[in-house]
Amino acid sequence: MPVPCAYHVHMRKNARHNRLKEEAIRLLLFSSSITVVILLAGIFLLLLMKALPAFREISAGEFFLTGVWDPTGYERSHYGILAMIKSTVMVTAGAMAIAVPLGVGTAAFLNEIAGPRLREVLKPVIEILAGVPSVVVGFLGIVLFGPMIAKLFGIHSGLNAMNGSLLLAIMSLPTIISISEDALNAVPVSFSEASFALGANRWQTLVRVKMPAAVSGVIAACMLGMGRAIGETMTVLMATGCAIAMPVSFLDPVRTITSAIAIELGEVAFNSTHYYALFAVGLVLFCMTFAVNMVSDVILHKYQSLQR
Template identity: 45%
Template sequence: MNRRQKEKLIKAIFFVFALISVVILGLIVFSLFREGLPLFKKVNIYDFIFGLEWYPTADPPLFGIFTLIVASIIVTIFATLIAVPLGVLSAVYISEIAPQVIKEILKSSIELLAGLPSVVLGFFGMVVVAPWMQETFDLPTGLNIVNASVILAIMAIPTISSIAEDALYAVSREFKEASYALGATKFETITRVILPSALSGILTAVILGMSRAIGETMVVLMVAGGAAALPESIFDSVRPMPASIAAEMGEAPYRSAHYQALFATGIVLFFMTMAFNLIADYISNKFRQVGSGTL
């Protein structure tokens, strides 16, 4: 075998490996649609998405997932509101302010946070946060929107922090020096030069953090409370889509309407996370700064 053939072979091998993940993704999406779409022969799409009643085992069953969608959106929004300031500000501190030693400690503890299995966080929410919240605020249950949002935020912080940190590091040293040389303080340099320059990366970080939160299953299954009803207060229990799928899939008969409805819920979730990722992609391309010194 000569050198050229070898090159070709190596190329082909890498291509196959690269292809595998794409093929697997394709197969998963295919089976998701194959199992979920038949539901819409029995229930129309509008009733499915905007229906307020989720009684999949009643007779006749009702498959309205609006309350589940609302639940997912609400916990994601609250988790984002908590996680974004914490994640972004810690990234700013780590990349721009912290002395070397503290930087190392903080970075590795945030990475450790990312490594915590979600079931451990869910367990923490269940046995520590929930009873405390129930007692402190005198609630019927501590498994509610606030609890789920806090735990989801803890999960999203490492994602947001590490991606935002990369974006901040990528801000060219030349911009910082230019700012300091004009007599700007560190704070002025951070708020007026570094953050705006890293904005696209930070927005990407936020959206990827949100997509992490909306798809997260174990935490919402354990601490969101599981009530498929429209919440009236932030201390109400809710049933986000992933929790519903995980809790019911085991008991839904194979290829029954209930089973198909759960897959259809999965399709909705799939489209939502895909939208988040597309937005993140769009932002990071659109606002990417033109590099300096286009000579």
């Protein structure tokens, strides 16, 4: 049997050392990713623990199926969240109706039509827009959009759902533009070349080849923008009028889930039914954003598997 030389012994030691190092790195990365999961679960559990006591006094039917929210009512309290949910859905849907076409269009312009120099200028400007604090955007809604909407529709106040939609659209635009543009940029040049070689013009290439190939990224961009819009608090608090009533049109003032929590949680009696009810409202919001993310994930996977 050959005697192992010093070099081989050294190598073997090294191998054991490397294995340990690999293991340590693996553990480190695993623990950092599991932290995120624990955080998410923790937030959910906290909301759930604080929300459940609310249902000792409020029936689930009243909570989910009625629209009157009046915790300090004279005769009895009312805890119906339908009006808030409708407000949130309206404001968000309105924002997306404005921001998605505008954002995707801008991304297409940046990617396909703007020259490199214009793109160099526009991209940073758009990213700066993302950094404008929400309170400043809300201010814009009060002094600029509010009066404009009031004048345009002949109503006495422009603080309503439409105002909120406009502002949220502005706030989600940078996300939608930036990520959509990245997605378009990631479409292989060979696709466009093939299209041009078949006699397509730039518009046809954009609409029929690049957009379909980038669709998963564009959808992800819109979903992220929507997540931003649903969760946004300060802007809607300032610019939507905050009336607690079932909104009928976009010209009605609305109180979204986020602004309701922000307004009321500061003034509510600790551990009262109202206090717990606000956590239940928060839980509903959590579930809504969770659902949005799940749906976008499913869509993403569907398109990705199609592309393979």
